[in-house]
Amino acid sequence: MPEGPTILNLKNRLVRFKGKTVTEATGYGEMDKTPLHNIKLMDIDAFGKNLIFVFKDFFVTVHLGLFGSVLINKRKKSNASFTLHFGDEEINFYISKTKLINGKPDKHFDYRTDILKEEFDGQYILSTLQQEYAEKMIGDALMEQQLFTGVGNIIRIEALYRAKIHPESLVKDIPEKKLIYLIETVVNYAFEFLEQSKKEEVKEKTLVYGRKNCPKDKSELAIEEMGKIKRKTYVCPKCQKRYQ
Ligand SMILES: [Zn+2]
Known part of the structure; x- marks a missing residue:
């Protein structure tokens, strides 16, 4: 998609x-x-x-x-x-x-939620995430189009890996500083994706999406359908912390 x-x-x-x-x-x-x-x-x-x-x-x-x-x-x-x-x-x-x-x-449409628009409002996303998605797994929340408009499975997986957060962590258990870092990472990676997609090299340049091992510690990635959304997820069990 x-x-x-x-x-x-x-x-x-x-x-x-x-x-x-x-x-x-x-x-x-x-x-x-x-x-x-x-x-x-x-x-x-x-x-x-x-x-x-x-x-x-x-x-x-x-x-x-x-x-x-x-x-x-x-x-x-x-x-x-x-x-x-x-x-x-x-x-x-x-x-x-x-x-x-x-x-x-x-x-x-509410342009404040679009990860690629100038109007994107990280503060608004953070407070909505904490107030309305507290009980959700972060891996599911990232796919909510009314909250992270434009995020698809690749952005979701790559951003969680880069922010070192396990997708099954509940939003309420993740420290605020980490959530802020994740939101920034989503936006930064989306712009990287934009540049890479002009040359059709998004999938070549992913760190964990479509891979078998973590690029950092070489450990085997957990590859399974996670959360309620049931999308294929790639996670490094060593690098990505499960907050609870
Ligand atoms: Zn790793």
């Missing part, structure tokens, strides 16, 4: 369509596409794992999900779920979910 930085890269690749007129919108997706015909694309934005096409009175979010993909001026053999046509040019989305929402995206 694409993570926040992957979507931000995609947004940057599509930004040249900004200001162009959508001549037609098609695709087998259920969303009514007639409001998009012959109107100007005002902006392209990203919020976490959502790509956002902004029009004057509404916006359309595209979520790529596990199997989604996008092609610019190229087509697959299979039908696109959503296509934006700009005269001779087109953006094709496959196996993606779209939603039309009235108003402006920054009024609809």
Whole structure:
């Protein structure tokens, strides 16, 4: 599944369509596409794992999900779920979910939680984490999109390893200083991921995701589905402390 930085890269690749007129919108997706015909694309934005096409009175979010993909001026053999046509040019989305929402995206979404936005507010995340997620495992809390918007499994695993925290530690048991360090690590790693994904070398450069041994002490990583979210997790039992 694409993570926040992957979507931000995609947004940057599509930004040249900004200001162009959508001549037609098609695709087998259920969303009514007639409001998009012959109107100007005002902006392209990203919020976490959502790509956002902004029009004057509404916006359309595209979520790529596990199997989604996008092609610019190229087509697959299979039908696109959503296509934006700009005269001779087109953006094709496959196996993606779209939603039309009235108003402006920054009024609809809370940008303070997006790990890649200037508006990201670490203090707000820290207090929400401590107040509303105290009883949760940190490995689960990191995947909550309303709290850590844009975090996916790779960012989650790499940030926990770098911050030396075991994913099964409950939020309430982790010292505040450690939580602050973890939040900083999530953001810093997300920007590293952004740079690496431009060259498609994210998976080459991970420290523990997809690996068998800890790069530091060479001990065997615990690889299993952990927490309530049941996502494959890589943990070094020596480096990552289980707070309790
Ligand atoms: Zn280790």
